[in-house]
Amino acid sequence: MNEADFITALRGLASNPAARGLEDDAAVIELSGETLVLTHDTMVDGVHVLEGQDPADIAWKLVAVNLSDLAAKGAEPVGVLLSHMLGTDDHRFVTGLGEVLxxxxxxxxxxxxxxxxxxRVWGCTAIGRATHTPVPSRGGAKVGDAIYVSGTLGAAMLGFEALRDGVEADSTPYRRPAPLLEEGRLLAPHVSAMMDISDGLLLDCWRMATASEFVAFELESAAIPVADEARRGECIRWGDDYQLLFTAPENTKLSVAATRIGTVTNADFAPLWLDGEVLTPEHGLGYQH
Amino acid sequence: MNEADFITALRGLASNPAARGLEDDAAVIELSGETLVLTHDTMVDGVHVLEGQDPADIAWKLVAVNLSDLAAKGAEPVGVLLSHMLGTDDHRFVTGLGEVLxxxxxxxxxxxxxxxxxxRVWGCTAIGRATHTPVPSRGGAKVGDAIYVSGTLGAAMLGFEALRDGVEADSTPYRRPAPLLEEGRLLAPHVSAMMDISDGLLLDCWRMATASEFVAFELESAAIPVADEARRGECIRWGDDYQLLFTAPENTKLSVAATRIGTVTNADFAPLWLDGEVLTPEHGLGYQH
Known part of the structure; x- marks a missing residue:
């Protein structure tokens, strides 16, 4: 049973029509007039972080990636719960945790x-309170919407390489991603769909397009802001940047800096297009956990 | 840094006076008039479950131990989030998960x-809604209260041994603990302190006594209901039974079957007494994770 089949099986559990949070960035529940957002991310040493990485950075990233899921929902954090496998360097973990919190x-x-x-395996559950309803999801993109991305893609890739190779370049974007909580809150009332880019722009565009109904994402490669022009193709496939990907009706006034990278169209027989060419997951769109 | 130091360090994080849930069974937060209870438990293959155990039982236990934490708070479940490390037998995990949910x-x-x-490592976060406030905690036992336990202790120990040794005895209490949600809800308005017994009666009594202020727990060994009379000492030190341990003023009318096992006194220079003898963690009170 592969991951997709596993998730499908979970969704099929008779009493659990609500298992939406397994495929979306987070679960959304209504509780006495409040809309709560819940998300959980697990990180494995050597898989989600470099083996031997400073536990202070691991703690930061563990919390930050969960807060990023709240950001994509326009939610403000209520708190986090942590799962920590004890090691020899836990004081560094405590330090990084204190900093991010x-x-x-x-x-x-x-x-x-x-x-x-x-x-070692670490887990974090974040709970947040939605600041705007309906809460943005992956699945709301409409034909005619513009597609936007915040910030620059590929910075985490360059940071990862700097850290891995021990070269003198800024590894911060990889080690300490910044959850865009304020940006998410400002965008939530105006977007038709939103998610954070954790596994690569192309893969997450494909996910957003397939989660939305009867739409295609047509992207213009040259419009996508990348950290390394010479490696554009890698920058738009590498994850870990935690920028926000969102769609909004044409001419929406945005109060957050973002770059338009394409248009939602009705060419729905293929959900993802780059410069007029169809892309599928077989092309290698991003990082598949 | 050992576990206790780690938790102390976490509690010391300047911005986080709320890190109570690391030591109590669960975190309690107020959110627009609703009192939420949040808990997270992590299980490691070969540590918290027998290596090679049926993943259906692992899934059951993973959810059940978290629901048991909600039970100890008198909370009703709102839902769970899961962290699952993929393996070769995930269809069994899905089966057991479906059953417990x-x-x-x-x-x-x-x-x-x-x-x-x-x-493999699994995690579960449960979120619940308190049915009674103030929410019972470990720390409310008062001098003069009676000490009670639900059910029988040691059944999980016998179940563990049956499973480990492949003998013909009922291993259900170990494989599929039953969270006492209904009992917890009924007890919450009447108890002064409550917790679920996950790590052994004596250890959890010690925790409850030290979490409460200026009290001692004086237990009467013969009064404690055990699954194997010949192994009384083991039964009251073995964990995994997930019965409820609670204190209540003398003569409180309880609507849940429970056995009185002792009295809360002011002999606070030692928090735990068994048949008139002082017990300390050095005596081996239970299972230390």
Missing amino acids: EDYNVPLLGGDTVRGEGP | EDYNVPLLGGDTVRGEGP
Whole structure:
């Protein structure tokens, strides 16, 4: 059973029509007039972070990627719960955790610590409160909408390489991604669909297009802001940038800096186009966990 | 840095006075008039479950132990998020997950799936809604209160041994613990302190006594209901039974079957007494993760 089949099986559990959060960035639930957003991300040493990476950066990233999921929903954080596998360098983990929680003013609500052999595994659950309803989802893109991305793509890739190779370049974008909470809140009332880019722009565009109904994403390669012009193709396939990808009706006034990179069309027999060519996951669109 | 130091360090994070849920069974937060209860437990293959155990039972236990934390708070489940490390037998995991979610009528809200080498790790976050405030905590036991436990202790120990040794005895109490959600809801308005017994009665009594202020728990060994009279000492130290431990003023009318096992006194220079003898964690009170 592969991951897709596993998720399909979970969704098929009779009593659980709500298992939407497994495929979207986060789960959205209504509770006495409040709309809550819940998300959980797990990280494995050597898979989601470089083996031997500073645990302070691991703690930062663990919390940041979950806050990024809240950002994509326009939600403000209520708190986080952590799952931590004890190691030899836990004081560094505590340091990085303190930094990310303080920078984003997020309370640590609880969690669990365990011992285990083998590669270390960390988990984080973030709970947030939606600031705008309906809460943006992946699935709302409409024909005629413009497609936007915040920031620049590929910065995390360059940071990863700098860290891996020990060269003198800024590895911060890889080690300490910045969840765009404020941007997400400002955008939520105006977007038709939104998600954070965790696995590569092309892959996440493909996901957004297929989650939306009867639409295609037509992207213009040259319009996409990248950190390294000479490696454009890699920049738009590499993950970890945690920029926001969103669609909005033409001429929507945006209060957040973003770049228009394409248009939602009705060419729905193929969900993703780049410079007029059809792209499919077989082309290698991004990082598949 | 050991686990206790790690948790102390987390609690010391300047911006996070709320990190109570790391030491209590669960975190309690107020959100627009609703009191939410959040808990996260992580399980490691070979540590929290027997290596090679049926993934259906692992899924059951993963969800059940989190629901048990909600039960100890008198909370009703709102839903769960899962973290699942993919393996070769995921269809069994899905089966057991479906069973526990259906039996307790709990929606699956979302989660994450990851790949990893080494022993598999699973996580579950449960969110619940308190049915009574103030929400019971570990720390409310008062001098003069009676100490109670639900059910029988040691059944999980016998079940574990049956499963490990392949003998013909009922392993259900170990494989599929039953979270006492209904009992917790009925008890919440009447108890002064409550928790679920996950790591052994004596250890959890010690935790409850030290979390409460200036009290001691004086237990009467013969009064404690055990599954194997000949192994009383083991039964009251073995975890995994997920019975409810609680204190209540003398003569409180309880609508849940429970056994009185002792009295809260002011002999606070030692928090735990068994048949008139002081017990400390050095005596081996239970399972330390």
